[in-house]
Amino acid sequence: xxxxxxxxxxxxxxxxxxxxxxxxxxxRAKVLDLGTGTGVLxxxxxxxxxxxxxxxxxxxxxxxxxxxxKGLDVEVRAGDLFDPVWGEWFDxxxxxxxxxxDASDDLTLSSPDxxxxxxxxxxxxxxxxxxxxxxxxxxxxxxxxGLSVERLEVVPTKGESLGIFSWSAx
Ligand SMILES: C[S@@+](CC[C@H](N)C(=O)[O-])C[C@H]1O[C@@H](n2cnc3c(N)ncnc32)[C@H](O)[C@@H]1O
Numbered sequence: 001x002x003x004x005x006x007x008x009x010x011x012x013x014x015x016x017x018x019x020x021x022x023x024x025x026x027x028r029a030k031v032l033d034l035g036t037g038t039g040v041l042x043x044x045x046x047x048x049x050x051x052x053x054x055x056x057x058x059x060x061x062x063x064x065x066x067x068x069x070k071g072l073d074v075e076v077r078a079g080d081l082f083d084p085v086w087g088e089w090f091d092x093x094x095x096x097x098x099x100x101x102d103a104s105d106d107l108t109l110s111s112p113d114x115x116x117x118x119x120x121x122x123x124x125x126x127x128x129x130x131x132x133x134x135x136x137x138x139x140x141x142x143x144x145x146g147l148s149v150e151r152l153e154v155v156p157t158k159g160e161s162l163g164i165f166s167w168s169a170x
Pocket of ligand 1: 013034036039056057080081096099
């Protein structure tokens with residue numbers, strides 16, 4: 001299970017997220033946290049959005065997020081990538097994907113193709129996305145996802161600095 005206290009990128013992203021997201025969002029915004037893990041980003045998003053949907057492929061993550069987000073206005077759903085939100089539209093999608101891209105069985109830490117599939121489908125669900133990724137690896141993120149991404153912020157963590165990358169359809 002991806003623990004944001006051990007892997008500090010999630011906590012760093014969550015701290016920075018409300019201030020970064022707010023100027024991008026309309027009033028009463030609907031946002032998606034894709035790959036929610038413990039729900040740390042979804043919780044941060046409740047400060048700036050009216051409706052937050054949080055999804056994860058891992059049953060354990062869905063269970064933990066549901067528990068952690070109790071009392072907050074977040075819908076937690078299970079499933080692969082965009083399957084749980086098929087046909088919906090969001091003002092913003094936020095994702096902190098596994099950075100290791102290989103075929104390990106542990107999809108919480110490693111993903112064979114999540115970023116690539118995200119890049120192919122994101123414009124069906126939103127015009128804007130924020131992606132957490134190692135700050136110095138923007139080129140790799142762009143190559144994997146096929147998206148033009150812009151690094152908005154660098155957030156120091158105890159390990160590798162987290163970059164918050166933005167994609168926009170316009
Ligand atoms: C690096 S963790 C981030 C967790 C949390 N958002 C955070 O920032 O602490 C990546 C999450 O993506 C989920 N994930 C991996 N592949 C996925 C897929 N194909 N569809 C949905 N979620 C996926 C994992 O289960 C994991 O919880």
